[in-house]
Amino acid sequence: MTELPRIHLSIVQPKGYVHSLGFLDQARYFRHQFRRMGAEVTIGKNRLRHDAVNFVFGAHLGFEADLRQRYSCIFVNLEQLGQGGAAVSRDYLALLKTSAVVDYDQDNIQAYSAHPDEVMVVPFLYAPYLQPAEPIPLEQRPIDLLFIGSMNERRQAMIQRIESTGVQVSVFDGALYGPERDAYIVQAKAAFNAHFYESSRFEQARASHCLSLGTPVISERRPQTRPHEAFEDSVLWLAEDQLEAYFSQQFGTPAFYDQARAALQAFETADPIEPYADLLAFAAGFGRTHQAHRPQAPWQPTRVHLGSGNDYLPGWLNIDANDQMQPDLHGDFAQPVFLPFAGDTPLTGPIEIQPGSVEMIYASAALEQASDLPMLMGNCLAMLEPQGKLIVQVAHEMAMKTWQDPTHRRAFNEKTWLAFTEQFWQLGWFEHRFEVERFEYMNDKNEVCERAQACTMSLLLRKVETTAQERTLARTMQADFSIPDDLPEQAPQPSARLAA
Numbered sequence: 001m002t003e004l005p006r007i008h009l010s011i012v013q014p015k016g017y018v019h020s021l022g023f024l025d026q027a028r029y030f031r032h033q034f035r036r037m038g039a040e041v042t043i044g045k046n047r048l049r050h051d052a053v054n055f056v057f058g059a060h061l062g063f064e065a066d067l068r069q070r071y072s073c074i075f076v077n078l079e080q081l082g083q084g085g086a087a088v089s090r091d092y093l094a095l096l097k098t099s100a101v102v103d104y105d106q107d108n109i110q111a112y113s114a115h116p117d118e119v120m121v122v123p124f125l126y127a128p129y130l131q132p133a134e135p136i137p138l139e140q141r142p143i144d145l146l147f148i149g150s151m152n153e154r155r156q157a158m159i160q161r162i163e164s165t166g167v168q169v170s171v172f173d174g175a176l177y178g179p180e181r182d183a184y185i186v187q188a189k190a191a192f193n194a195h196f197y198e199s200s201r202f203e204q205a206r207a208s209h210c211l212s213l214g215t216p217v218i219s220e221r222r223p224q225t226r227p228h229e230a231f232e233d234s235v236l237w238l239a240e241d242q243l244e245a246y247f248s249q250q251f252g253t254p255a256f257y258d259q260a261r262a263a264l265q266a267f268e269t270a271d272p273i274e275p276y277a278d279l280l281a282f283a284a285g286f287g288r289t290h291q292a293h294r295p296q297a298p299w300q301p302t303r304v305h306l307g308s309g310n311d312y313l314p315g316w317l318n319i320d321a322n323d324q325m326q327p328d329l330h331g332d333f334a335q336p337v338f339l340p341f342a343g344d345t346p347l348t349g350p351i352e353i354q355p356g357s358v359e360m361i362y363a364s365a366a367l368e369q370a371s372d373l374p375m376l377m378g379n380c381l382a383m384l385e386p387q388g389k390l391i392v393q394v395a396h397e398m399a400m401k402t403w404q405d406p407t408h409r410r411a412f413n414e415k416t417w418l419a420f421t422e423q424f425w426q427l428g429w430f431e432h433r434f435e436v437e438r439f440e441y442m443n444d445k446n447e448v449c450e451r452a453q454a455c456t457m458s459l460l461l462r463k464v465e466t467t468a469q470e471r472t473l474a475r476t477m478q479a480d481f482s483i484p485d486d487l488p489e490q491a492p493q494p495s496a497r498l499a500a
Contacts, residue, residue, distance in 0.1 A: 004280065005287045007034050007041045008049040012058035015311050020045075021177035023057040025209050026078060029124055030055060033276035046312045047326065048073070050349030053287040055102070060092040064315045070299060070349065072290040074100040074283060078205065081111035084198030100286055102279060105201050107226065120279055123228045124205045125270035127212035130182070135214045138189050138257050144168045145218075145251075146188035148181070148206060155194045158220070158243060162192070165248040185213050189252070190236070190260065193219035202227040207235060211267045216260035218251075230270035234263045298342065298352035302359040304383065306333055306376075307366025316362070317348065334370040337379040358383045364393045368408040374427050377420050381432055381463055390434065390461040393442065399455045401444065412457060414439075420461070425474035430482050433470070434461040 009027040013020035031041045048054045048071040056063065056075050067073065075096060079086045085108070096112035102120045103109055109116040144167050147159060151171070159169045169192065172181070185191060191210040193203055200222040207217045211234055221227075221237040236259065238246055250256050301317035308318035308327050320327035321334075328347045331337070339355040361380050370376040380390050395401070397411035417436055419426060424433035441454035466474070475481050 003284065004037070004039045005284045006049070006052040007039050007280075007283065008052035008054045009041065009043045010048055010054050010056050011043070011045055012056065012061045012063060013045050014061055017061065018175045018177070020058055020061065021175075023078070024178055026076065026124060026205055027057055028129075029127055030076075032127060032129060033273070034280055036273065037277060037280055039280060044326070046314050047347055048314065049346055051346045053283045055283075059095060060088045063095060065091075065095055065098075067315055068099065070294055072287045072294075074102060074286065077101055077103045077108060079108070080105075080197050080199050080201045081108040082199060085111070085201075086197060104204055107199070107201060120275070120282060122275045122279055123230065123272050124208040125228070125230050125272050126267050127208065130209065130212040132186055132214055136187065138216070138260060141187050141189045143170050143184065143188040145170065146184060146191045146215075147171050147194075148185070148191060148210075149193075149203070150196060152196060155196065158194050158240070159192075161243050162247050165244055167247045167251055182213055185210055185215050188215050190216040190218050193217055195220055195222060195225070200225045202231065204228060204231070207231065211235075211264060214264060216263055230267065234267035234270065236260065236263060298350035299348055300352050300354070300357060302357070304358050304361045306361055306363035306380070307369065309365055313362070317351070317353075333366060333376045333379045334372040335375065337382070339382060353383065355382050356385050358388055359385060360389045360391065362391045365407075367392055367394050367412075368410060370409065373410070374419070377434075378427060378429065381429065381434065384463040386432070386463060386465060388463045390463070391459070392461065393456050393458045396441070396454045396457050401455055414457075417459065417461070424466070424470075425477050428478065430471060430474050431466060432463055433466055435464050436460075437462045
């Protein structure tokens with residue numbers, strides 16, 4: 001194989017969207033397979049790496065297509081697509097049609113590609129790192145049957161039919177993923193799988209995860225269901241009309257446990273090393289080609305996310321003073337910032353920031369945490385272009401939750417912004433100031449509200465040039481007159497004379 005590329009697995013997670021945690025299983029599996037072949041692999045939330053080939057999970061939740069210009073991206077489709085499948089956006093299908101894609105099921109590909117043979121397909125099979133060190137014998141497990149996944153009327157009806165036979169089906173009462181969910185899977189005698197969509201493609205990722213944890217999978221199988229061959233002898237298959245007979249007569253019997261153990265042992269031999277080796281080789285070639293043709297000039301960001309914290313914004317330059325937040329750049333805007341800036345980071349690659357070059361800055365917690373708020377606001381003013389926007393959302397001083405975050409140094413009220421607008425001269429500003437273009441009160445649900453219900457204030461501040469009258473006021477009120485130094489031109493020096 002050619003030189004291995006650095007691999008980064010990026011999981012798309014809209015702010016607060018817990019179900020993106022469902023992609024952790026597939027990302028871990030990719031990481032395991034690529035590491036087996038010696039590749040360096042990282043996993044990140046919403047972050048892309050300039051120095052790696054990025055495999056993107058969950059792009060149907062939102063992805064800026066323009067990011068493909070600077071970043072080498074291969075999209076992992078895990079949605080059931082096509083007739084009877086998931087209702088995804090046109091933007092997502094357009095993204096797949098014009099990008100490098102890897103899929104888990106051949107039947108998805110015709111929904112976005114006119115050349116199905118050009119799309120790589122890799123399965124999710126046995127994951128040895130999930131095998132419990134001391135598995136509970138199936139007969140001794142306290143959970144009869146466990147159902148995992150989103151609920152709809154069809155699945156609910158099937159579960160009710162199973163429970164009518166006397167078998168208890170356990171269902172989570174809230175979102176649960178990762179090791180917290182796995183702790184229940186290993187306690188189940190079996191997991192039950194039913195199709196969500198009419199397309200009835202086999203839910204391969206969920207089944208492989210349960211089987212790797214040592215828990216048998218009983219799955220519905222419809223005529224159009226075409227599982228990977230590794231699941232033929234590893235899953236206990238049922239037609240929909242067999243539910244009552246199976247769970248009333250076979251489930252929980254010695255014969256069931258013997259069959260379940262044989263299925264688990266068969267799955268342990270399912271190793272997809274070859275398709276993943278092919279995928280890694282493809283990633284190496286794709287990365288080299290993309291990186292040779294992508295823009296070589298430094299990135300000049302026009303959007304800056306200040307104090308990014310846990311709310312990382314792809315496509316923006318994310319700056320935070322806390323390295324644990326994994327920002328693009330580590331920096332404290334409450335300290336002097338010297339522009340122009342040039343640098344190079346693993347996430348952004350070469351970067352350059354000129355004074356007065358940024359169209360928009362978004363800041364929230366940064367204002368509340370800043371040790372020197374005037375310094376921070378002055379740095380924002382210097383970075384923004386004329387008419388550039390500073391968007392802030394900060395705690396209102398009258399809100400009950402104002403001091404809930406122990407890192408906050410201050411709260412704000414309606415008068416706070418006068419220092420940066422009408423009274424700009426007090427901060428030593430002269431040629432530019434901010435003006436308030438939009439002001440709204442927001443409640444604890446982040447909805448526009450009246451002042452009495454306000455939890456935060458949302459503002460759009462615009463950088464504007466001061467007027468002649470405002471500059472006159474500044475000269476009047478500031479400690480100096482803000483006049484130029486008027487240095488004289490250097491006087492000509494007399495010519496030296498040579499001695500006779």
